[in-house]
Amino acid sequence: MVEVACCQFEPIVGQKELNIARSTELILEAVKKGAQLIVLPELCNSGYVFNNREEAYALSETVPEGESVKEWERLAREKQVYIVAGINEREGSNLYNSAVLIGPDGHIGTYRKVHLWDKEKLFFEPGNKGISVFNTPIGRIGILICYDVWFPEAHRLCSIQGAEIIAVPTNWVPMPEQNENDIPMAVYLCMANAHSNGVFIAAANRIGEERGQPFLGHSVIIGPNGRPVGDIAPKNKEEIIIQSCDLTKAPHARSLSQLNHVLNDRREDLYGSLII
């Protein structure tokens, strides 16, 4: 059983020190609640809505040398926990919208978002490291970021590589025709893909509004049967959701009947004209 926590909060664009300090407080609070795997939102160290390319660069850092990863490494080591956090990553002159996975022994791996949303395309390069699953003592962890969730191919890649849980740092925003009080489509996308792939999904969204861009909260942990485990977080309030997840249930959940398995039933012979 793994205690999975999603920390929903409001990073402030440009206030990197403050954001890292807030992430530390939340991680420690999650640890106090028993969390072993702690997911933080997308770009939680830098904020999201950059005015221009220069600002995005100024708020970036290299991995694992940068100050954010150093601080999360310190916490993960001290508290013996795993952290997945969204970060503005710089490598040479390239920026990536990334998420780092950090464990008790330090930095384990980095995922660079492959499907960029809207103006992210102006500042970030599309992820060039593929979609990976990281095998850890607490389970097999896939990572996707925000708009990746719209691509069933991304979930499939995680599941087919053995992921038991997909950690999703995110900054979900309203979709076209979405009403004020609707459950965000992103939640339904996660439910459907968790079920279609037999995998847990833990999505940590931010809240608040930044330079006119509202965010949607609704952080959620979903079981491999496609149903939320416990309550979905509110739309506009900081909150840590935490749930006990038996990750070993994921591979079993892929067998929907004695004769059906959501991965083995794929008709690769037919999908051939396309690529997932």
Next chain:
Amino acid sequence: MVEVACCQFEPIVGQKELNIARSTELILEAVKKGAQLIVLPELCNSGYVFNNREEAYALSETVPEGESVKEWERLAREKQVYIVAGINEREGSNLYNSAVLIGPDGHIGTYRKVHLWDKEKLFFEPGNKGISVFNTPIGRIGILICYDVWFPEAHRLCSIQGAEIIAVPTNWVPMPEQNENDIPMAVYLCMANAHSNGVFIAAANRIGEERGQPFLGHSVIIGPNGRPVGDIAPKNKEEIIIQSCDLTKAPHARSLSQLNHVLNDRREDLYGSLII
């Protein structure tokens, strides 16, 4: 604008004449309500739970010569409508869990279910005609059947081939860990895939219980924004749901922002190790 109807009813296994007669009544009722595209459930002429292979064969027919298609052709011609209906199809010594598309000029095409559920694997051969989109004067129509909906690859294939609406004859059954009053996971799968692909989905489910197998109703028409258009049908009552669908909205719905398009943003370069 196309008036789309899903006819939710209870076929009786083995009672082919009775089922065809009931389908005729429902089609005429839908026509009276203004329907132009009418979707009927999976295997709606034969019933679903066969005791053995012989029974499945005895209830099959060839397309388009068989009595079910002949009757639906008569209705489509007379009323100038399009019908998508699930049928137990025989070709030579092979059985397929198929759906026919019939229009004012007769039989347009047949889809043979490619992802077979549970004991269907004992009686039917997996579909050998791929996943097609049929271009008609009222719109581009893809067809999937029941468990196909669990495979995002199937929806992608429809959408990439230009489908504006996917008609889904279905016999949805409870999933593992699904509670009595839960919205079926299938509805969420349709919502997610409609949104991820910018496509309408019209799913006609059956109701009732057959030889111990309960079915779930909840027939639904979903817009390309992923939200149900109008009410979802009840769990256990015959009902025709009908909605006006502007199918030309589907291709537009694929652009989620000025810089994003759910099909064009696919990272085929990355998905390469797998196949959709």
